[in-house]
Amino acid sequence: MIKINSITKRYPTITALDNISLTINKQEFFGLLGPNGAGKTTLMNLLVGYLNPDQGEIHIAGEKVTQDGLHTRKNIGLVPQSLALYDDLSAQDNLDIFGSFYHIEKNLLKERIKEKLESVQLYERRKDKVKTFSGGMKRRLNLVASMLHDPPILLCDEPTVGIDPQSRNAIFDYLLMLNEKGKTIVYTTHYMEEAERLCKRIAIIDFGKIIAEGTIDELIEKLPYDETILITKNQITVSKIDVLKQFGSIIDEDDHFQLKPNAGFQLSQFFSSLEKHTISYKFVELHKPTLESYFLHLTGRRLRD
Amino acid sequence: MKTVLQLIRKDYKLFWSDRRAVSMTFIIPIALIIIWGAVFGNINKGGTATKLHLAFLNNSTSPIGKKIERVLDSSKTFVLIKSYKDENGKRIPFDTSSIQNFVRKGSVSAALVIPVDALSDTAFGLKLKFYYDPKNDLEMQMIDGMLQKTIMTEIPDIFMQGMKNQAVKFLGSDSGKAFNNEIAKTVGKYFKIDPKWITNPPIDSLMSMSGGSDSARNSFFQNILQLDKVQLVGQDIANPWATRSVGGWAMMFLLFTLTATSSALFEEKKSGVVLRLLASPISRVQILWSKYLYNMSLGFIQLLILFSAGALLYQIDIFSNFINLVLIIIAAATACTAFGMLLSSISRTAGQANGYGMFLILAMSSIGGAWFPTSFMPDFIQTISKFTIVYWSMDGILQVLWRSAGIIDILLNIGILIGIAALITSISIWQFKKGHVF
Ligand SMILES: Nc1ncnc2c1ncn2[C@@H]1O[C@H](COP(=O)(O)OP(=O)(O)O)[C@@H](O)[C@H]1O
Ligand SMILES: [Mg+2]
Numbered sequence: 001m002i003k004i005n006s007i008t009k010r011y012p013t014i015t016a017l018d019n020i021s022l023t024i025n026k027q028e029f030f031g032l033l034g035p036n037g038a039g040k041t042t043l044m045n046l047l048v049g050y051l052n053p054d055q056g057e058i059h060i061a062g063e064k065v066t067q068d069g070l071h072t073r074k075n076i077g078l079v080p081q082s083l084a085l086y087d088d089l090s091a092q093d094n095l096d097i098f099g100s101f102y103h104i105e106k107n108l109l110k111e112r113i114k115e116k117l118e119s120v121q122l123y124e125r126r127k128d129k130v131k132t133f134s135g136g137m138k139r140r141l142n143l144v145a146s147m148l149h150d151p152p153i154l155l156c157d158e159p160t161v162g163i164d165p166q167s168r169n170a171i172f173d174y175l176l177m178l179n180e181k182g183k184t185i186v187y188t189t190h191y192m193e194e195a196e197r198l199c200k201r202i203a204i205i206d207f208g209k210i211i212a213e214g215t216i217d218e219l220i221e222k223l224p225y226d227e228t229i230l231i232t233k234n235q236i237t238v239s240k241i242d243v244l245k246q247f248g249s250i251i252d253e254d255d256h257f258q259l260k261p262n263a264g265f266q267l268s269q270f271f272s273s274l275e276k277h278t279i280s281y282k283f284v285e286l287h288k289p290t291l292e293s294y295f296l297h298l299t300g301r302r303l304r305d
Numbered sequence: 306m307k308t309v310l311q312l313i314r315k316d317y318k319l320f321w322s323d324r325r326a327v328s329m330t331f332i333i334p335i336a337l338i339i340i341w342g343a344v345f346g347n348i349n350k351g352g353t354a355t356k357l358h359l360a361f362l363n364n365s366t367s368p369i370g371k372k373i374e375r376v377l378d379s380s381k382t383f384v385l386i387k388s389y390k391d392e393n394g395k396r397i398p399f400d401t402s403s404i405q406n407f408v409r410k411g412s413v414s415a416a417l418v419i420p421v422d423a424l425s426d427t428a429f430g431l432k433l434k435f436y437y438d439p440k441n442d443l444e445m446q447m448i449d450g451m452l453q454k455t456i457m458t459e460i461p462d463i464f465m466q467g468m469k470n471q472a473v474k475f476l477g478s479d480s481g482k483a484f485n486n487e488i489a490k491t492v493g494k495y496f497k498i499d500p501k502w503i504t505n506p507p508i509d510s511l512m513s514m515s516g517g518s519d520s521a522r523n524s525f526f527q528n529i530l531q532l533d534k535v536q537l538v539g540q541d542i543a544n545p546w547a548t549r550s551v552g553g554w555a556m557m558f559l560l561f562t563l564t565a566t567s568s569a570l571f572e573e574k575k576s577g578v579v580l581r582l583l584a585s586p587i588s589r590v591q592i593l594w595s596k597y598l599y600n601m602s603l604g605f606i607q608l609l610i611l612f613s614a615g616a617l618l619y620q621i622d623i624f625s626n627f628i629n630l631v632l633i634i635i636a637a638a639t640a641c642t643a644f645g646m647l648l649s650s651i652s653r654t655a656g657q658a659n660g661y662g663m664f665l666i667l668a669m670s671s672i673g674g675a676w677f678p679t680s681f682m683p684d685f686i687q688t689i690s691k692f693t694i695v696y697w698s699m700d701g702i703l704q705v706l707w708r709s710a711g712i713i714d715i716l717l718n719i720g721i722l723i724g725i726a727a728l729i730t731s732i733s734i735w736q737f738k739k740g741h742v743f
Binding site: 045048049050067068070071073074076078080081082083084085086087088089093097098100101102103129145146149 | 307308311312314315318319322323575576577578580581582583584585586587588589
């Protein structure tokens, strides 16, 4: 469905995307995970033809994406990272305006607007100005404003930034439902929980490069250890943390230490060592490895740095 | 095309939803026109450091006539124009009819003619003819005032001569102090001013602006110096200042409105709406077209409404020459749209565009004649003013409303405005292509 072929995009001071290639299949829920400034938005803007790449090509449904080729855009709905709405207009007027550019038959558009507003629980508030909306409501409107032409592909650029858990869940459920019904969704985020919950396949992007790609299980399996260990910071653990260094590398974080076990790590040895140094078990927590740990493993940084 | 129309519809919807924009476009300028009208309805002649242009013809052979000419020639207030250029560029001295034509054509706001019978024994004072164009009412009043002041300060003989003539006529006697007192009494009675004021202090302090009753003094001079004023243009048009004032405010706010609406592009860009629009089947060119057409039509509507308000409030006659008014308004709106879009194309933020805009608009409005007639200004400013949109718009509007100018007369104005628009639009398109805004 989407073929990204050796794309490079440079800004005057930075190479935002460096020779990126990706293939996204039809009806896939694809995640693009990376920290701020990794190049996610730049890639989305290239996919809709808002930007021109310096090198490489993008094909969507077999058609090459260009700045002037307006045709490919009918297949795509872009949910911009910013709240691309007119604050002084009502929710309904916003949708009416954004829908009007797709030359949809008047009554059909009206029907779609109603249906979309209902599906994100905004129909009751349709006459209210957007500036009176909460962050979550704006996000939901921002989402459906990109779908009035019923595109087979939906590009969501961090659609849940700065939002309450309830709105977030509503958006998740809605997107999962759409995907179920056959929409191809590309979802960018810097929250690994989101990628884990929503996406079947992900690519991890950092400094404009794809550093990993695959299903979540595939990625985690590549880790040389099965779990990470969190050790609460307090007087005892701080004074004795050195003795645990034999088990792996220790990362000093705000309120705890994180232990990334070495190869051949044995849980039983670890626990007897705790006993020997009278460190209480209750300060220790075992974690299944996550995308977060995988990112950490690849880059030595946490996602949200 | 349909997409462009949809985009324009969107912009109008946004405009109406923004109360500040609506009031900035219509309500504030109308309020200012009303306030300005109230303040300047009773116009007061003010002093000015700049030279006023005055066409001049001396038909009199009397020494006083020569003296007036000499005084005006050397005065700091006036530049006398005594000849005109014909089609071949040859300078031809004025005669009684060519000097009137010169004013009619608008080449100068006023003309002073010293007729053959300027000074006669039967008249109380000096008889002069003053021709003026009421389009520049303000300026005319100023010339009138300055003229009287200059002649009366520099040539007290006229004053004395007039008094003596009058005294001889009334009293038939002449004897030192008694004469002076008598004449002072008589004149005082005649003009309802204190006799002491005439005999003592002497004339030069009498001319100074301090003390005494202004209105009494003015009527006194006016009767000694008989300026026979003849309005040459637009005899039957009411409220000469109103056209200028409405036109001036309208032009200035047109520029403000169009700068603000053009810089709305930045808001749309910042919020991501531009991205959303360009991710739909809309091209950059279509967005630019829609912005130009929207701004031009909004500017046109604004000018039309402000002039209609002028018609309602001050009986400005917009209907007898309506088609030409519409043409010059379209040209003005086009040029101002181009100006607004240029500002947006070279700025990086809305704040920057509006900041440059504020400065340029105020400068252009003052230099271009939106506030005062350009003929008040020093020569070099008058030259600069010809490079402003405001000048050519104001001039065209006043020609249409005052001289009932036909399409031929305003063709130059329309041509220059469209030319300016074309020039700066090509600059902005080139800037937009470099891509600061999109
Ligand atoms: N218009 C631009 N001009 C210059 N640099 C830009 C521009 N847009 C983005 N960048 C830079 O490109 C990099 C990638 O940005 P972006 O694609 O927005 O990242 P992300 O969406 O992953 O946070 C960042 O370093 C950002 O500062
Ligand atoms: Mg981004």
